[in-house]
Amino acid sequence: MSAPTVEKGIRFIKEQIDAPVASFFSACVHCGLCADACQFYQETKDPRYIPINKLEPMRRLWEQEYTLLGMIKSLVGLSKPVTEQDFKDWETLVYDGCSLCGRCSLVCPVGNDISDMIRKIREGFAAAGYAPEELVGASTRAVQIGSPMGVRLPALQAQIRHLKTNTGLDVSLDQQGAEYMVLLSSMEIMNFPEYLEAIACIMKQAGKSWTISSTAFEATNSGVQIGVSDIARELVLRVVNAAEELQVKTVISPECGHAFTAIRWDGPNLIGRAYKFRVQHILEVLDELRTQGLLKTKGVEKARLTFHDPCQLVRKGGVVEPPRNLLRMVADNFVEMQDHGAMNWCCSGGGGVSANERAEPLKFTAFKRKKRQLEELDVDMLVTACANCRITIEEGLEENDMELPVVGLTEMLAEHLDLDESSGEAGS
């Protein structure tokens, strides 16, 4: 990749202005609904964080290049060119002040996908060298090592040994023809090893064959977060190649929101073809096992608990009912937040925000929305299905001196498995 420059950044933004983007700018009626939907604006009341404003450099380029009025204005010197100062001024708006949660896109009355446009404008900022250093580092490691956090195969193998010692269950790497190929996020490998244990126990009970690819176990796609399609494509291709080589039927995206968006929705467009396998989020798989009678649980959580919907899963992925179906199996005091499902508020750490240390004060400000949601409910436990949401919420709770255990749904289900009710012997 050539060195980043402002000229390159401008060129990359222009390249992102396709027909949908042009029509979105033409269609914007300046109603302000996207402002109402954005927690970064709502919690700061700083107009710079109004979603459509985060796209202003792109809007100016669109106007100057693709509208008659804009061309005339440029000719007579009345338009404002995009400069390096604009990249400096907008970098924190497009990376720190947006978690790509997609709430603005959902409420836009003319259907503008503002969130996707912010992802697209990031292409230009990354090309101009105006992207958070943590995301640059993560993307570099993802390409060079295969994991944004630099997790290598021996680390995964150490976890597998740990799992075998604790449960007696083994995990086969690179098992040809397995039904499922499980992806993991580095966050799960490093912070939440109980996720892998939960998968092993559930698959054992369900009698399903599954494997992990030794060359493509990482689900996280930093290319999508930073906004570099070339990297995003390369990372998707690694998974696709491994899955097709192993001839698995289904690839399971883990409890990581944007990983699901990357592999399930962006992936086929990035590589320019359909997959030869299915992609499901782990909660979709678990719900399918439930409907097939292969997920047997016993006992219920007595604690009053609620579910935090990860944005990428519920708003962009449409996975609304599976977590609720699963929770009803193991919780008898499950309550919903006022805005839940497709309209849930973000944890405030998605889209690379939590990786970006500079953004931390803003992230905690935006978290106040989630804090109020939780205070209204007065719950004893919060369940979610994204390692990043989990850590972000734990940090937010700590910052606000709130005591509330946060657990992963897959892990909670595994705790309730009725081990006397195994459906088969396959395991891994």
Next chain:
Amino acid sequence: MSRFSDDTAFRQALDELDIVQQRDVGALMIEGLLSLTGDGRVSRALGVARDPNAGDDARLAALKSVKAAALDSHARCGADSDWAQQADYFVARAAVACLSDQVLSHGKGPAWQTAVSCRMAKACVAAEEDADQNGAEIERQYKILTDYLNIR
């Protein structure tokens, strides 16, 4: 010599202990790994875990401090992995498990959860190598419980 040869018996013996004893044994397991953490909150919390006269307020304050220690030491999304530092995180998590109420441990006893996090802490040390340190840690835990039960 250890009276345990596998985790089934070990876990059952841990679960049969009352909550105060579980904290006591858990703290003993963590004490042997304090060299893996530089966080003073963990060692201070172990003092509370081992004190049979410590009240709920003291325990909850210690629990809060080790939860903060665990959060401070977790690997940030996208950060370059440092497994030595990650051992720090799992030692703090072991302390959280050790001081937690049974009801919040999702059906697993605090001592067993402590044992698992201690094993992860040791696994972190060997994470970048193709080496297995689990065996030595497990033997160490078996011996701690054996000695504890012998003098009880």
